[in-house]
Amino acid sequence: MGGDYAPAAPVAGALLALAELDPEHRVQLVGRESVLRAQLDRHLGAEHAALAPHAGRIDFIDAADVIDMADKPTTALRGKPNSSMHVGLKLQVEGKSDAFVSAGNTGAQMAVSTVVLRLHQAVSRPAIATVFPTAREPIVVVDSGANVDCSPAELVTFARLGAAYAECVFGRTNATVGLLSIGEEPEKGNAVVKETHQLLLASGLSFQGNIEGRDLPKGESDRGPFDVVVCDGFVGNIVLKFYEAVAPMMTGLLRKNGADDALLGKSFAHLDYSAYGGAPLLGVNGISIIAHGKSSARALKNAVKVAARAAASRLDAHIGERLGESAPSGVKA
Amino acid sequence: MGGDYAPAAPVAGALLALAELDPEHRVQLVGRESVLRAQLDRHLGAEHAALAPHAGRIDFIDAADVIDMADKPTTALRGKPNSSMHVGLKLQVEGKSDAFVSAGNTGAQMAVSTVVLRLHQAVSRPAIATVFPTAREPIVVVDSGANVDCSPAELVTFARLGAAYAECVFGRTNATVGLLSIGEEPEKGNAVVKETHQLLLASGLSFQGNIEGRDLPKGESDRGPFDVVVCDGFVGNIVLKFYEAVAPMMTGLLRKNGADDALLGKSFAHLDYSAYGGAPLLGVNGISIIAHGKSSARALKNAVKVAARAAASRLDAHIGERLGESAPSGVKA
Numbered sequence: 001m002g003g004d005y006a007p008a009a010p011v012a013g014a015l016l017a018l019a020e021l022d023p024e025h026r027v028q029l030v031g032r033e034s035v036l037r038a039q040l041d042r043h044l045g046a047e048h049a050a051l052a053p054h055a056g057r058i059d060f061i062d063a064a065d066v067i068d069m070a071d072k073p074t075t076a077l078r079g080k081p082n083s084s085m086h087v088g089l090k091l092q093v094e095g096k097s098d099a100f101v102s103a104g105n106t107g108a109q110m111a112v113s114t115v116v117l118r119l120h121q122a123v124s125r126p127a128i129a130t131v132f133p134t135a136r137e138p139i140v141v142v143d144s145g146a147n148v149d150c151s152p153a154e155l156v157t158f159a160r161l162g163a164a165y166a167e168c169v170f171g172r173t174n175a176t177v178g179l180l181s182i183g184e185e186p187e188k189g190n191a192v193v194k195e196t197h198q199l200l201l202a203s204g205l206s207f208q209g210n211i212e213g214r215d216l217p218k219g220e221s222d223r224g225p226f227d228v229v230v231c232d233g234f235v236g237n238i239v240l241k242f243y244e245a246v247a248p249m250m251t252g253l254l255r256k257n258g259a260d261d262a263l264l265g266k267s268f269a270h271l272d273y274s275a276y277g278g279a280p281l282l283g284v285n286g287i288s289i290i291a292h293g294k295s296s297a298r299a300l301k302n303a304v305k306v307a308a309r310a311a312a313s314r315l316d317a318h319i320g321e322r323l324g325e326s327a328p329s330g331v332k333a
Numbered sequence: 334m335g336g337d338y339a340p341a342a343p344v345a346g347a348l349l350a351l352a353e354l355d356p357e358h359r360v361q362l363v364g365r366e367s368v369l370r371a372q373l374d375r376h377l378g379a380e381h382a383a384l385a386p387h388a389g390r391i392d393f394i395d396a397a398d399v400i401d402m403a404d405k406p407t408t409a410l411r412g413k414p415n416s417s418m419h420v421g422l423k424l425q426v427e428g429k430s431d432a433f434v435s436a437g438n439t440g441a442q443m444a445v446s447t448v449v450l451r452l453h454q455a456v457s458r459p460a461i462a463t464v465f466p467t468a469r470e471p472i473v474v475v476d477s478g479a480n481v482d483c484s485p486a487e488l489v490t491f492a493r494l495g496a497a498y499a500e501c502v503f504g505r506t507n508a509t510v511g512l513l514s515i516g517e518e519p520e521k522g523n524a525v526v527k528e529t530h531q532l533l534l535a536s537g538l539s540f541q542g543n544i545e546g547r548d549l550p551k552g553e554s555d556r557g558p559f560d561v562v563v564c565d566g567f568v569g570n571i572v573l574k575f576y577e578a579v580a581p582m583m584t585g586l587l588r589k590n591g592a593d594d595a596l597l598g599k600s601f602a603h604l605d606y607s608a609y610g611g612a613p614l615l616g617v618n619g620i621s622i623i624a625h626g627k628s629s630a631r632a633l634k635n636a637v638k639v640a641a642r643a644a645a646s647r648l649d650a651h652i653g654e655r656l657g658e659s660a661p662s663g664v665k666a
Contacts, residue, residue, distance in 0.1 A: 134582075181567075182570040190481040191482055212574050213573065217575065218578065233515070234515055234523045234526075238514075238568060241515075242546035242547065242575065243579070245547035249550040256600070259600070267587045
C-alpha cells in the first residue's frame with residue numbers, strides 16, 4: 001500500500017517478478033484486499049494482459065491499516081497494528097513467508113521490522129545496505145541512512161552484515177571491506193573512524209583499509225577492488241543522494257548539447273538505480289527489503305528478485321554465522 | 334616549489350595570470366631563486382615566448398628550504414623555517430604581499446598559514462572552502478577537509494567564513510547558507526548537525542535550512558538556490574573527492590560508447606575543477622589559497638586570479654566584519 005505509485009507499481013512489480021522467477025515462487029500482496037484485487041484486474045485487463053498466466057501465483061493477505069508516507073515511525077508502529085507492514089512481516093515470524101518488500105514509509109518499515117522480526121543477538125541497530133553502481137562491479141554501502149551517530153563497534157557490525165549480503169546476493173567470495181575515510185592511512189579520519197579502523201584490522205574480515213570518496217565510483221582503491229563500504233548513515237545517506245542526483249544532472253547537460261538517447265542509454269544503463277530494486281534492512285531476523293518511495297513497477301520487480309535471492313541464499317543464516325551465532329540445528333555452518 | 338608539476342606549472346601559471354590581470358598586479362615567485370629563474374627562461378624560450386612582455390612583473394624571493402609533499406605538517410612547520418611557504422606567507426605579515434598561493438603540501442600550508450598569519454579572534458580552526466560546480470552557479474562548500482570533528486559553534490563560524498568568501502569572490506549578495514544533512518526537517522541529522530541548525534537560525538546569517546546530498550549538484554533545494562554549504566571536513570572531503578571522481582568515470586563511459594570530445598567539452602566544461610583554481614584557507618588573517626597538488630599551469634593561473642580577486646575585494650576585512658570584529662581604522666564597514 002506504500003510508495004508514491006501504490007498500489008499500481010507494487011502489483012505490477014509482483015506480476016513482472018513472477019514472470020521472471022522460477023515457477024515455485026509465489027508473491028503475497030499484503031494490504032486492503034479489495035483495492036489490490038481491483039488493481040490486479042486493471043493490469044490484467046490492459047497493459048499486463050500477457051502476464052495473466054502468472055496471476056495464479058499471487059496470494060492476497062488482507063491488512064486493514066495503511067501507513068501514510070508522512071506518519072512518524074512510532075505512530076505507525078503503535079497506532080496501526082494491522083498495517084500491511086505489521087501483517088506482512090508477521091508472516092515471516094509465522095513461517096508463512098520468506099521475505100518482505102515495501103516501497104512505503106522507510107522509518108516505519110525500519111521500526112516495524114525491528115519490533116516484529118527482532119534483531120540478531122549481536123546487533124544493537126539495524127543498517128540499510130545500498131548498492132552503488134561503479135565503473136566495475138556494484139558495491140554495497142552500509143549504512144546508507146538508518147543510523148546517524150554510530151560507535152566503532154556498530155560500524156564493525158555493519159561490515160559483517162554488508163559482507164554477508166555481498167556474498168549471498170552478489171555472489172562475492174570472502175567479500176572485501178573498505179572503511180570510508182579521508183585518506184588511506186589508518187590515522188586519517190574522524191575519531192570514530194580511526195578507532196573503527198583498528199577494530200576492523202582485528203575483526204577477521206577481509207579488510208582492505210580506508211577508502212576515499214574518489215574510490216567509490218571506481219569500485220576500487222590503489223589496493224584493489226572492494227565489495228563493501230562501511231560508513232555511518234549520515235555520511236552514507238549524503239553520498240547516496242548525491243550520487244543519485246549527479247547522474248541526472250550530467251545527463252541533462254549532455255541532452256542540452258545534443259547527446260542522443262542511444263548514447264546515454266548505452267553509457268549509463270548500469271548506473272540506473274532501479275536495476276538494483278531495493279536495499280535490505282540488515283541485522284533483523286529475517287528479510288526486509290526497503291525500496292525507494294519513487295519505485296517504478298520495474299524497480300519493485302527487481303526488489304522482489306533481490307528478496308528471492310536473499311531468501312534462496314539463506315542470507316539470514318549467513319548473517320548469523322558472520323556474527324558468530326551458533327547455527328540453529330539443521331543449518332550447515 | 335610544491336605540487337606535482339613544480340616548478341614548471343607555478344612559473345607558467347604566474348605568467349599566464351599576469352597576461353590576464355590588470356597591469357598593476359605583480360607576482361612574487363618564492364623558492365630557490367636559481368631554479369625559478371631558469372624555469373622562467375625555459376618558458377620564455379619556448380611555448381610561452383609570447384608572454385615575455387609580462388615577465389617584468391615577476392619578482393623573485395629566495396627561500397632556501399623546500400617542503401616535500403610527504404613532510405608531516407609539524408616537520409615542515411618547525412624544521413624548515415626558510416621554506417617557500419614560511420617566506421611567502423611572511424611577506425603578507427610584512428605588508429609586502431597581498432595573497433599567497435601554493436600547490437604544495439596542504440597540511441603544511443594549513444599549519445604554516447595558521448602560525449604565520451595567525452587566526453581571526455573568533456576562529457578556533459581555519460577551514461578550507463572549495464568551489465563545487467553545479468547545474469546552476471558554483472557553490473562554496475566549507476569545510477572540505479581541514480577539520481574532521483567539529484563542534485556546532487565551529488560549523489557556524491565556517492558558515493560566516495563561507496558567506497564572506499561567496500560575497501567577495503563570487504559577487505553574491507547576502508550569501509545564502511545551507512546546512513548539509515540527511516533530510517530537510519530541523520530534527521534530521523546527527524547530533525552536531527541538529528544543534529548547528531538551531532545556532533544557524535539565530536546567527537543572523539541568511540540561513541536556508543538543511544540541504545541534502547541530492548541538492549548539491551543542483552545548487553538549489555526545494556526552498557531555492559544556496560551559495561554556501563556547511564559541513565564538517567570529514568563529510569566535505571568525502572563528497573568533494575567523490576564528485577571529482579564521478580565526472581571522469583561518466584566521461585569514460587561516454588567515450589567508450591563513442592561520444593566525441595566536442596560534446597563532452599560543451600557539456601562538462603563548467604564542471605572542470607581547474608577553472609576554479611584554488612581553495613582558500615579561511616579564518617587566517619590574510620589570504621592563503623590552496624591549489625590541488627595536481628594543478629596544471631592553467632589551474633594555477635586561475636588560483637592566482639582567485640587570490641587577486643580575494644585581495645581586491647578585501648576578503649580578509651569582510652571576514653573580520655562577518656565575525657563581528659571591530660573594523661580597523663581606515664576600513665569602511
